[in-house]
Amino acid sequence: MAAMTTTDHAIAELIRANLTAVEIRTLTGVGYSRIAQVRREHQLPTARPDRPSRTVDEALALYAEPHGDGHVRWNGPMRGRAPVFEAQGRRYSAREVMFRRHHGRAQLGNICTACTVPGCIAGAHLADRIARTPMPTNTNAAITLLIEIGASDWQIVTHLDTTAAAITRIRQTLNSTPGRTR
CATH class of the missing domain: 1.10.10 (Arc Repressor Mutant, subunit A)
Incomplete structure (x- = not known):
């Protein structure tokens, strides 16, 4: 040393x-x-042992501020241009947490703000690769497209509100292996 x-x-x-x-x-x-x-x-600790750790909900309540028209501004710590926070001894991406809570699934690829308010982290205003990809109106074509871009079965089920059996049938037709599950 x-x-x-x-x-x-x-x-x-x-x-x-x-x-x-x-x-x-x-x-x-x-x-x-x-x-x-x-x-x-x-090798010194990063958290104060005498201060209880926040929950994810407490951290979001502390740093996420409603801003009208459904927008949410971040007033908390940043890592570069990414809003982050610590809760329960772990670091979280505010965008990932808000995206997962709104969409009910993990993101595929990067999460971008889909509205015109810079830095908005409202779940409804966040888009991943699936949300940014124009979907065909035909369910089978949409499933095929999502399989091709690498979506997991769970992401396809939650995004298209379809069944795992439909996805399995199309994967077999494409001779594709299943994506990771939830």
């Missing part, structure tokens, strides 16, 4: 004193990446 600078020592002591990264940055002026590096080097 490299020699510890005074700043590293001070950061490590502040982490041991259960201060958050925001509190440490305010006191020392160092960046979040440096604080994270000191945590890793010294």
